[in-house]
Amino acid sequence: MVLISEKTNYIVTSTIALLVSIIVFSLSGITKNHILMPMNISLDIFTEVNFVYLFISLVFFALSISLQSVYVLKSKSIDFKLLIVPFVGALAIFVFAKLSLMMIFLGLSLIIGTIIISYSIKNEKEEYKKLSAYKISTHGASKMLLLVAILLAVTVYIQLDSDTSYARNTTDNLLQxxxxxxxxxxxxxxxxxxxxxxxxxxxxxxxxxxxxxxxxxxxxxxxxxxxxxxxxxxxxxxxxxxxxxxxxxxxxxxxxxDFNTTEKLSTVVTMLDLLETMYPLLIAITLFAFLSTLNSMIIVPLVGLFSWLFWKNTQKPAKKEDIENYLNSNAETKQAKDSYYEN
Incomplete structure (x- = not known):
């Protein structure tokens, strides 16, 4: 009964951490245009975006993943009740960020990512002779966040490829x-x-x-x-x-x-047209590289640190009575074996 209560506590706490992360991120000031038109970002971003909120959002996101990791570490088998966390997170994303293709893919990546982290930790847990919460959780988190980065990059590519207004707006702004x-x-x-x-x-x-x-x-x-x-x-x-x-x-x-300005500027326009054609792929690759760097430098280390702390605190040292009972049990077993062979 204690185990069920403890595992339920991990699910609830992880869900709350994910909700806090999503809510704080929605308050940070980051918009879709910051992602789809990063070349248009000016110094105004320092007044438009609250970077403290962004960092807090990342911390709570890492906290949620680490709680999921410890939950899997303490489970004997894959427990799909853990999917409650990403499902609630996906619903929160749709509420606070509005339903769109990007938000659908983000919610989907959280759900699939939880499945990936569950199987990854379960498999590595069986391979390690000595359980290392930090290593196992960071490996699982890396795979999960890689999927999130890939799906978001693909989503951005699809959206920019289907709506060329973002590319045209960017090239026009560069020309101006x-x-x-x-x-x-x-x-x-x-x-x-x-x-x-x-x-x-x-x-x-x-x-x-x-x-x-x-x-x-x-x-x-x-x-x-x-x-x-x-x-x-x-x-x-x-x-x-x-x-x-x-x-x-x-x-x-x-x-x-001797200087034909129109001819010279036509070269600039040709380069901008090429940029406009390659814009969806360029932004998708840039986003993937940025997210990968963010994951490896901030989120994954935080997941490992939190997982190690949670795992360490849950591993209570054996009580003196338990040790004595264990030794007495072994002694009785040994005595029974000796008596059997003597007879």
């Missing part, structure tokens, strides 16, 4: 960041650049004219009549300066340039 232009402005970029240069030069000339006129208007040594005469006379010179300057600017801009 590097050139300050959009795809619609690339049809005749050289003409657009010349128009910008012409407008800027014209604006500079107009500003000079206004400055000269403003200087004359604020000169205090002239009477109103003298000031008007000077402005009218100077205005003619300014108009001539304006006309000749703008003609010179137009002539300069009409000259052919």
């Amino acid at each position: 960041t590097t050139t300050g232009l959009s795809r619609e402005n690339l049809t005749d970029i050289d003409m657009a650049i010349k128009e910008q240069q012409r407008d800027a030069s014209y604006a500079y000339i107009d500003a000079l004219k206004d400055t000269y006129v403003s200087t004359l208007e604020t000169t205090g040594d002239l009477t109103e009549a003298e000031r008007k005469t000077c402005i009218d006379a100077f205005q003619n010179d300014l108009d001539e300066f304006d006309s000749k300057s703008k003609e010179a600017i137009d002539a300069q801009l009409e000259k052919p340039s």
Whole structure:
């Protein structure tokens, strides 16, 4: 009866830890766009995402896995009651993160992962002469988390491959960041650049004219009549300066340039189109590599540490009465054998 109560306690505690992990993760600020469009992430992520919550979520996730590991270690055979934990976790994911293809695969990976960790620990437990909770639990957790990483990467690939808007948004953002232009402005970029240069030069000339006129208007040594005469006379010179300057600017801009901006940018666009084509595979591989690193550096060691602590605390030293009973039993058995052979 004590064993059943203890095992039930592991299931309940593991379920609670998994629920806490999911809830805290949902509060961390991580969104689907952070996963599907990581290239668009800016420094704003440090204000958008609560990394303390993320770490707490990982700790409770590792705690849940370690409790499942110890549960299997203490069981004589595979106990599918342990599947209660991932099933409840999957339901919580659907509630807090909404039902989507990615969430379905994540919930499925938790369920299959629990089955994998159960069989892995059971098989290794039979192979080890001396039970090592740390090694066995980390091996099982590694296999489980590998499956989670693979399924999530596959899900991301499927979603990005079926919805190209994420790739187009990313490449458009890269083009805007590097050139300050959009795809619609690339049809005749050289003409657009010349128009910008012409407008800027014209604006500079107009500003000079206004400055000269403003200087004359604020000169205090002239009477109103003298000031008007000077402005009218100077205005003619300014108009001539304006006309000749703008003609010179137009002539300069009409000259052919050795640097064809449109041709150069077409190479950039070609590279962005290639990136757009490879985007689903690139993001899926990046996500898998990131999750694998996260698992090996943080989650798996935490699972091993928690499992070792739980296992150590549950292994109570034998009582003095139990040892004496065991020795007396052996002595009685030996005495019975000796008596049998003597007769």
